[in-house]
Amino acid sequence: MSTENNQLTIWIRNMKTSREAFEALYNEMSRPMYTVACRILKNRADAEDIVQDVFLKLLKRDDGEAIDNARAYILQTVRNEALMLLRKRSKEELRGEIPEDVPDGETEAENAENRTAVLGALSALEPTERDIFTLHVNGELGFEEIAGMLGMSLSAVYRRYRKAIKKLRSRIGGNL
Template sequence: MAIINALVLEQMFLKHYQEWCLLSFSYVGDLDDSKDVVQSIFIKLLQKECNEPIKDLKSYINTSIRNESLKRIKKKQRTFSIENYSSEVPSYEHELIRSEISQTLFREIDALPDQNRKVFELCVLEGIKYENAAEIMGITVNTVKYHLKKTFKILRLNLRDVYLWML
């Protein structure tokens, strides 16, 4: 296995760094994040072992930067925090409300059917990929997706009052 030529990568990095940062910035909207994306792509490329050479390295890097930027956006959107909805100074009442909401959420998760709860815990709470969760549970990837779809539907239905109340 051949490692991608570090000298070629360094030259491309120096020549196209600003261009790639702007490409990432057009997706993520944050300069520091865009720099992190570009740098992480190059770190991955330096560590990557290839069986076959990459034919169009610049195009490959452009696509990698776009995909990594989209992943970063998706990850930020998933980060859900109740504090984002409250701009007031925390008080005893707010803490009580947060704890009640947390208890309600965990109660609803515990009330899910076993398979749905296990898939939800693996994929959502632990962040395991669908393929790995399917392997762990001994089911297909499509079954994992089905259980997640069903779980989100149940939770949306059961927690609609809590969600509206939170807003």
């Protein structure tokens, strides 16, 4: 475990009782957390909310729970929260909430049909394939970043991404 990781783990353990530990953790991790959330969500306000939510989760977590790699744990939590928000919003749109930027009824119907097809195809992927695809396409993360976040080798990430693309093409057709 690196010195930086040891320090992060200590700050997480002590942040409930020490304002200094909380501030140190915030100063060290808020920018990388925001960057990950912003890359996935493409919305600054939502990214700020995710960072806030993750810090609250860290404050509420059980102190007895061991963390092997604190930085990866925190960034993975940010990633998970951001992806959950994207999924929640996708479901809301499919339930009939009309997005503000739809130009006409015909385009709206086409968009809804396309969204339904894409979401159906994405739901058919294995969870890891779906995460890799979403992080790369929606989150605009590089494969090396994704490999680090998921604790996978770079070649495994490439393989799963190619497999996801192949599955999506077979289900949706067209050019992915």
